[in-house]
Amino acid sequence: MADGKTGTTKVLMEETRIFEPPKALAENCNAWQWAKKKGFKTEKEMRAWCGEHYLEFWDEMAKTYADWYEPYTQVMDDSEKPYFKWFIGGKINMFYNAVERHIKAGKGKRVAYHFIPEATDQPERAYTYQEIYETVNKLANGLKSLGVKKGDRISIYMPMLPETVMAMLACAKIGAIHSLVFSGFSSKGFGDRVQDCEAKVVFTADGFYRRGKPMPLKPQADEGVKDAASVKNVIVLKRTGLEVPWTEGRDVWFHELVDKQSADCATEVMDAEERLFILYTSGTTGKPKGIEHAHGGYCVGPAYTCKWVFDLNEDDIYWCTADVGWITGHSYVAYGPLCLGITSVMYEGSPDYPDFGRWYKIIQDYKVTVFYTAPTAVRMLMKQGNEWPEKFDRSSVRLLGSVGEPLNPEAYIWYRKYFGNEISPIMDTWWQTESGCHVISPLPMTPCKPGSVAYPLPGFNTTIYDEEGNEVPLGEGGNIVNPTPWPSMLRAFYKDEVRYKKEYWDMYWKVKPGTYLAGDKATRDKDGYWFVQGRIDDVLSVAGHRIANAEVESSLVAHKDVAEAAVIGKPDEIKGEAIIAFVILKEGVKTSDDLAKALKTHVRTTMGPLAIPAGVYFVDDLPKTRSGKIMRRVIKAKALGNPTGDTSALANPEAVDYIPLI
Ligand code: PRX
Secondary structure, three states, rough: OOOOOOOOEEEOOOOOOOEOOOOOHHHOOOHHHHHHOOOOOOOOHHHHHHHOOHHHHHHHHHHOOOOEEEEEEEEEEEEOOOOOEEEEEOEHHHHHHHHHHHOOOOOOOOOEEEHHHOOOOOOEEEEHHHHHHHHHHHHHHHHHHHOOOOOOOEOOOOOHHHHHHHHHHHHHHHHOOEEEEEOOEEEHHHHHHHHHOOOOOEEEEEEEEOOOEEEEOOOHHHHOOOOOOOEEEEEEEEEOOOOOOOOOOOOEEHHHHHHOEEEEEEEOOOOOOOEEEEEEEEOOOOEEEEEEHHHHHHHOOHHHHHHHHHOOOOOOOEOOEEEEEEEHHHHHHHHHHHHHHOEEEEEEEOOOOOOOOHHHHHHHHHHEEEEEOOOHHHHHHHHOOHHHOOOOOOOOOEHHHEOOOOOOOHHHHHHHHHHHOOOOEEEEEEEOOOOOOOOOOOOOOOEOOOEEEEEEOOOOOOEEOOOOOOEEEOOEEEEEEEEOOOOOEEEEEEEOHHHHHHHHHHHOOOOOOOEEEEEEEEEEEEOOEEEEEEEEOOOOEEEEEEEHHHHHHHHHHHHHOEEEEEEEEEOOOOOOOEEEEEEEOOOOOOHHHHHHHHHHHHHHHHHHHHHOEEEEOOOOOOOOOOOOOOHHHHHHHHHHHOOOOOOOEEOOHHHHHHHHOO
């Protein structure tokens, strides 16, 4: 992580609008029911108590929302900071909590997912908890027949399908550790992650649908695993019927593997701290970091927040639009709603297929009550005009969620009006791959301010520190920190202890050991409402996804014509940030529009469509420090027409002049 410097950012804009939630919701929501039972008079009092007594609070949540094979004897152990352990001695399994216990409770007929294919001529289909239970048991037996054992890593490179969740659950069931890679990643991105976690088995699909057309995925998966010696089998789901290249002895059809197996399979009894999954996310350096999460804590955080923040109950129809390959999909498409036995909608494709009415139509058809998406999608739909939502009945929606980046007030008002019927409160949830569940968010009874994520949730002592580790007063900016641990927190980076400590714990180690540095800066206004201001490290946020500047730069310099590259984020109305690249070509190579296009294609093939630069500018030099570090801060300021600030550390200040205004 950078040096964590935040400057002394003040709250620039005072937001005065306050949206009160509907009275009936505020009074009856799950969170307030709990508060009333405990005798709290105000939400503030409740949040404060839960922070102060956080161990007692999490103990109650763990007992309320998770079922344990054997109870734990200690809630949390911090004797080896920054390696916090939760629910010591407890035995548990995520699959048992997400599926098996609902079958035991006679709720197998409940629908877990209403699956909606992208192609409008394919049938929509309901998957019950019972069906998922049986298929996962067979799949788990199938994995065992391939030699998969507890602790083995399994990479999952699959599109948005119920089978993807079933693959996750099958791993959880037998104690294998899954690692999903978003299917929009390139083969290289996928392959790097497979190699890093030394996956024994890979799940993929023959292809997926994009804008109505079947697109191949298996060839990319093959390319990705070609140098991964650890991979013994590739399990292929038939989704599109596209012809696929086949490696005899290694490749196995998903359906053939499942069909052969018995539906009886014992669920592995896991220690609470044993790992459930690894999910890679972008850090400061180009190399993605493998965030590890544990069974015990993960059975608690997503379920608690689904219950409290989204107020989910069994009569809800819930839809989170995130792809299951990201953390939002892990916690809020898969594990959180499943642990509560909720019925979700799962949609395979893009929001604009066959037209921009698709999402509203799904809301209308399934009478969706709770809807969770990202600001980039809201802004994209807002741009298409109000006539799209106006064509459909959206009156079923009672609560909205947002995640991934700040929901700017204009988008907030539009989202509330056109998705929320001007009454549904918006839970703007701040959290991270590392946190595993929501950390800062309104609750359904919280009066909300547009653009604000309200306050830290019960159980969290999240606050804002200056560089010295002092809490900043209201109105001042600083680093978001968690001085106390929480159950669904990350446990480690896969095989990288040094970076784990450096990125999150070193910053305040001398003053307050065990303080988690989130990597975002924020401010609070005079009423204590939180406003997230963005990352402190060199990580871009493109359409709500984290992409390290260094990753795109290393992709560019891997091109034969490129000598050096610097990448910055330019504010973008829809995506939050657009990637802009400044490139120095190798001696003798001529600049051209074709070369700029070729570089974009190169990034697409090496990293995937999310990372494509919106602009490529050829320059003769890039400003650098005396130690040779490219000064992205200065490049960005110059390119955006802002003051470049102190450039005294530059070895080549004249290089600033080469940076064009963009
Ligand atoms: O910068 C914050 C931003 O997304 C980062 C976490 O990214 P990732 O691990 O990919 O997880 C995304 C989904 C949880 C954070 O460090 N972020 C997330 N939620 C918000 C946000 N920024 C502003 N407002 C939010 N609600």
